[in-house]
Amino acid sequence: MASRISTTMDAAAFVAPAGGGEPGTVGDIHASDPVITVRGGNVHYGETHALKNVSLDIGRNEVVALIGPSGCGKSTFIRCLNRMNDTIEGARVTGEFRLDGQDIYAPEMDVVMLRTRVGMVFQKPNPFAKSIYENVAYGPRIHGLARSRSELDDIVYGSLRRAGLLDEVKDRLDRPGTGLSGGQQQRLCIARAIAVNPEVILMDEPCSALDPIATARIEDLIDELSQNYAIAIVTHSMQQAARVSRRVAYFHLGMLVEVGATDKIFTNPSHRLTEDYVTGRFG
Amino acid sequence: MQFSTLLLILCGLVVASFVLARRRAIATAGGYKGIRSLHSLPAYYGYFAAMWAAGPALLLLLLWSAASDPIIMGRVVEVLPEPYRSIQGPELDLVLNDVRVLAAGRGSGTEQQQALQGTAAHYQSLQAASRSLLATLAIFLALAGGLYAYRRINPRLQARNHVERVIRAVLVGASTIAVFTTLGILLSVVFEAARFFSRVPFHEFLFGMEWSPQTAIRADQVGSSGAFGAVPLFTGTLLISGVAMLVAVPIGLMIAIYLCEYAAPRVRALVKPVLEILAGIPTVVYGYFAAITMAPLLRELGQALGLQVASESALGVGLVMGVMIIPFVSSLSDDVINAVPQSLRDGSLALGATASETIKRVVLPAALPGIVGGVLLAISRAIGETMIVVMAAGLSARMTANPLEAVTTVTVQIVTLLVGDQEFDSSKTLAAFALGLVLFLVTLLLNVVALVVVRRYREQYE
Ligand SMILES: Nc1ncnc2c1ncn2[C@@H]1O[C@H](COP(=O)(O)OP(=O)(O)O)[C@@H](O)[C@H]1O
Ligand SMILES: [Mg+2]
Numbered sequence: 153m154a155s156r157i158s159t160t161m162d163a164a165a166f167v168a169p170a171g172g173g174e175p176g177t178v179g180d181i182h183a184s185d186p187v188i189t190v191r192g193g194n195v196h197y198g199e200t201h202a203l204k205n206v207s208l209d210i211g212r213n214e215v216v217a218l219i220g221p222s223g224c225g226k227s228t229f230i231r232c233l234n235r236m237n238d239t240i241e242g243a244r245v246t247g248e249f250r251l252d253g254q255d256i257y258a259p260e261m262d263v264v265m266l267r268t269r270v271g272m273v274f275q276k277p278n279p280f281a282k283s284i285y286e287n288v289a290y291g292p293r294i295h296g297l298a299r300s301r302s303e304l305d306d307i308v309y310g311s312l313r314r315a316g317l318l319d320e321v322k323d324r325l326d327r328p329g330t331g332l333s334g335g336q337q338q339r340l341c342i343a344r345a346i347a348v349n350p351e352v353i354l355m356d357e358p359c360s361a362l363d364p365i366a367t368a369r370i371e372d373l374i375d376e377l378s379q380n381y382a383i384a385i386v387t388h389s390m391q392q393a394a395r396v397s398r399r400v401a402y403f404h405l406g407m408l409v410e411v412g413a414t415d416k417i418f419t420n421p422s423h424r425l426t427e428d429y430v431t432g433r434f435g
Numbered sequence: 436m437q438f439s440t441l442l443l444i445l446c447g448l449v450v451a452s453f454v455l456a457r458r459r460a461i462a463t464a465g466g467y468k469g470i471r472s473l474h475s476l477p478a479y480y481g482y483f484a485a486m487w488a489a490g491p492a493l494l495l496l497l498l499w500s501a502a503s504d505p506i507i508m509g510r511v512v513e514v515l516p517e518p519y520r521s522i523q524g525p526e527l528d529l530v531l532n533d534v535r536v537l538a539a540g541r542g543s544g545t546e547q548q549q550a551l552q553g554t555a556a557h558y559q560s561l562q563a564a565s566r567s568l569l570a571t572l573a574i575f576l577a578l579a580g581g582l583y584a585y586r587r588i589n590p591r592l593q594a595r596n597h598v599e600r601v602i603r604a605v606l607v608g609a610s611t612i613a614v615f616t617t618l619g620i621l622l623s624v625v626f627e628a629a630r631f632f633s634r635v636p637f638h639e640f641l642f643g644m645e646w647s648p649q650t651a652i653r654a655d656q657v658g659s660s661g662a663f664g665a666v667p668l669f670t671g672t673l674l675i676s677g678v679a680m681l682v683a684v685p686i687g688l689m690i691a692i693y694l695c696e697y698a699a700p701r702v703r704a705l706v707k708p709v710l711e712i713l714a715g716i717p718t719v720v721y722g723y724f725a726a727i728t729m730a731p732l733l734r735e736l737g738q739a740l741g742l743q744v745a746s747e748s749a750l751g752v753g754l755v756m757g758v759m760i761i762p763f764v765s766s767l768s769d770d771v772i773n774a775v776p777q778s779l780r781d782g783s784l785a786l787g788a789t790a791s792e793t794i795k796r797v798v799l800p801a802a803l804p805g806i807v808g809g810v811l812l813a814i815s816r817a818i819g820e821t822m823i824v825v826m827a828a829g830l831s832a833r834m835t836a837n838p839l840e841a842v843t844t845v846t847v848q849i850v851t852l853l854v855g856d857q858e859f860d861s862s863k864t865l866a867a868f869a870l871g872l873v874l875f876l877v878t879l880l881l882n883v884v885a886l887v888v889v890r891r892y893r894e895q896y897e
Contacts, residue, residue: 236785241700268787278778281801290796291786341782348786 176205178423179412183211183399187352187382188233193247195228195237202228204406205247210352215374215383217393217414220403220429226386229403230354232256233384234270235263251352268295271345275357277337279329279344284321287329287340288312291348307347315343316373335366342373346381353377355385359392371396390430394418402426441570445577449489452581456484459588475595483594486601488581492573499569507561514557516550534558624875627868634862635663640869642666646832648852648863663866665873667832671749671842675824676817678753678838679760683817684810686757687764694765695772696794714762722826725755730827737839747829747841756823764813771805771892772798808889815881819874821846845870 186209195203203225210216218226228237235256237243249256256266268291279287288308291297298304308325312318317339321332329340338358345353355374359367374383374396387393393400393414400417402410402425410417410426421427460480464473473480508531519530533548537555542548588594632640643664690710694703729751737744744750775798783793799806829841830851852867 234785236781239781239784264787264789266787267785272781272785274778274781274785276778278776278782280779280782280797290783290788294786294788294792294796344782344786 177207177408178410178426179416181208181408181411183209183214185212186210187212187252188384189248189250189253190229190232191248193229193232193249194245195225195232196244197240198242202406203232206403206406206408208401208408208411210382210384212351212382213378213380214399215378215385215397217397217400218384218386218403219388219390219393219400220409222388224403225406226403227356228406229408230272230356230384230386233352233354234267234272236267236272238263268348269350270352270354271348271350273338273341273345273353273355273358276361277334277341279332279337279340281328281330283326284312284329284332284340285325288343288347290344295348297348311343311347312340314346314377315339316369316376317343333366335362335369338362338366338370339373342370342377346377350381352382352384355383357386357388360388367392390418402429404429438566441573444574445489445492448492448574448577448581449485452484452488452577452584453481456581456585456588457481459585460590460594463588463590473590474593475598479594479598480588480592482598483592484581484584484588486598487584488577490601491580492577495573495576496569499565503565503569507558507565510561511554511558515554518550538562621875624868624872627865628872630860631862631865631869634865635869639663640665640866644834646848648848648866661862663862663869665845665870667834668843668845668848668870670834670836671828671832672818672844672846674749674836674838674842675753675756675828675844676814678750679756679817680810680814682754682757683760683764683813687761687813688768688806690761690765691768691772692794692799694769696790696798710762710765713758714766716759718759718820718822719826721755721759722823725752725823725827729755742839744839745829745841747827748839749828749842750838752824752828753838755827756817756820759820759823760813760816763816764809767809767812768802768806771802771809771889774805774892775801802892804888804892808885808892811881811885811888815878815885818844819846819878821850825850845874849874 188208188210190209191207193203193206194201206225206229208216208229218229220226231237232245232249233251233256237245245257251266251269255261280290282290285308288311289298289304292304292307298307309318309322312321317336320336321327321340329337332340338361342353342358359370362370371392374385377383378396378398385393385396397414400412400414401408402417402421402423404425410421410423412422417426418430421430427433457477457480460473460477461467461470464470464477470477511531511534512527515530519527522530530547530551533542533545534551534555535558536542537548537551538559542555640663643662644666645662645664646667647662649661690706694706698706730746730748733748733751734744734746779797779801780793783797784790788796824844824847828847829843830847831841832843832848833840835842849867849870852863852870858864
């Protein structure tokens with residue numbers, strides 16, 4: 153076992169043999185109705201081996217929380233799922249990444265279409281320097297999703313409503329999106345992401361720049377969105393993971409250490425590293 | 436005493452102050468072990484004393500060199516030989532100049548110089564006296580300053596803070612020099628321009644349609660009416676700058692976009708230095724290129740197409756000037772495009788936009804204010820550009836919007852008005868200053884607006 157994960161000896165020594173899924177990961181990596189399936193995913197940034205042999209499913213209408221100490225590869229993992237790592241110089245991705253059975257990294261895969269199906273919300277809210285309306289209309293416009301202005305209006309209003317932002321901004325849709333509060337900006341970014349009607353939404357620490365009230369609103373929103381979308385959310389807050397997710401995946405030094413149902417991970421983790429982390433002895 | 440000897444002695448005194456003061460600081464602290472009881476490190480006490488030794492003496496040197504010659508000359512005037520007693524103004528200046536020449540031992544033996552021999556000797560002796568007085572005073576000041584600082588040294592003296600204050604004063608002084616030089620230039624131009632406007636009415640200059648600055652020497656000369664309507668110069672400048680911007684802005688911008696958004700690091704590392712070389716080519720070389728290569732080329736091209744192209748066409752000059760400005764536009768745009776946060780690009784790409792859609796819809800709109808600022812700076816460079824237009828643009832003022840014709844520019848006219856033997860108080864030469872003032876004000880305005888726009892833009896992404 154230790155020979156497969158050979159780069160970091162002391163970490164490898166911690167990783168116990170498989171408990172029911174792929175070797176190297178404790179817990180069941182499978183989902184009953186998977187949208188995303190990853191098998192043996194590896195990422196190198198030049199010399200850095202940032203993601204080591206990770207296998208994980210993400211099910212339809214399921215929220216999976218990815219937790220782990222900083223630099224353990226959570227962002228790297230989700231950025232593989234919409235190929236945002238393509239924009240990074242020197243990033244090399246190997247292994248099997250599938251969306252609805254289609255190989256995400258196949259040469260014939262249309263990255264542009266992939267990204268409309270796998271949306272993303274970033275750590276820092278990043279609204280464009282455009283009006284609130286135009287921020288949400290951005291995706292539908294470039295993909296030609298609306299045939300008329302009224303169709304576009306419908307999409308924009310619907311997305312804002314589903315993002316829980318419409319009531320706050322409906323009489324200032326022409327004002328710049330950058331003028332909103334941090335929490336509103338983040339919900340605007342969520343509205344922007346769902347406006348192109350993706351199947352999966354990736355969220356990379358979406359609340360880390362927000363205050364507790366704005367955070368609570370986003371968490372409620374994630375709850376609602378999970379009825380229609382598969383969501384993978386990276387978070388540093390154990391409480392947040394416990395509140396919003398059905399399953400939790402714990403990453404450590406680029407490896408996926410343990411996957412399991414949320415309450416199991418937080419009350420009765422199987423792996424020492426997971427236990428250390430969720431009990432706050434680590435990270 | 437030679438001036439250089441004096442400087443050497445002063446340097447010696449300053450160094451000595453430093454060494455002695457440092458040593459004394461250590462001594463007052465009770466040797467190296469007690470250094471922690473000093474307020475500042477020993478070297479700061481050294482600098483403190485050195486500054487006291489150097490500062491007043493240097494100030495004296497400066498003031499003396501500015502004030503001594505006028506005073507000495509005042510004395511010389513009093514002892515001029517009889518025939519020169521009563522003369523004044525420019526003629527007196529000529530005489531005094533001869534005195535200087537004689538005193539420097541470069542006399543050429545004219546009659547006047549022979550008459551002034553005695554005066555020159557007197558001048559020389561006054562100068563010598565002045566020099567030795569200066570040397571004595573400066574050395575005394577350096578000694579006194581050094582000693583004063585030396586006596587003040589004790590462990591509680593905040594030498595470090597004193598040094599900091601002096602450094603600050605020196606830096607402030609350096610920046611005021613720049614400001615005052617600019618003011619001085621502006622004032623001299625304004626002053627001469629005012630003399631021009633006392634002869635030619637302001638509105639006639641700014642709004643007049645005819646430019647023909649050669650005033651007639653004989654009444655029967657034609658085409659020499661002396662008209663100072665600058666509008667044709669402004670339109671000519673605008674036409675050439677316009678062509679230049681049409682070349683420089685799109686190409687510069689596309690280069691910047693390519694370098695920022697598409698180029699691999701290796702390509703970037705290759706192209707950037709090449710652009711810097713382009714920016715470093717002396718404008719005189721561009722001038723050759725415009726006059727010798729571009730102009731004939733355009734002429735032949737025009738002939739092939741059945742068009743009449745002047746050999747000094749605005750088009751040719753503008754094209755070459757545009758090439759000159761490309762690196763300027765590209766490097767400024769490169770900066771602002773790079774300043775657009777990567778998170779915005781990521782946001783757009785993650786929505787499934789292609790790279791070019793992202794650039795067109797997100798990056799460029801976000802960078803637009805900065806790019807506009809850069810373009811304004813480029814325009815101000817274009818209208819101030821002189822060498823290329825002097826070598827390749829026309830001389831006669833013509834009001835036209837046709838870039839195939841020859842036009843002249845403000846800078847070309849300034850040069851032609853001032854080059855050669857000119858009286859400096861004819862309307863013709865003074866007109867050059869009026870033009871200069873306009874040029875100065877317009878570029879100043881453009882630069883200020885550009886800076887404000889760019890600053891706004893920077894704040895947006897703080
Ligand atoms: N663009 C990059 N270039 C090089 N190394 C990177 C890059 N992004 C991340 N890494 C490295 O990959 C590892 C995982 O990073 P990341 O996925 O961002 O961690 P996390 O999101 O869990 O904090 C870290 O060691 C980090 O230094
Ligand atoms: Mg991260």
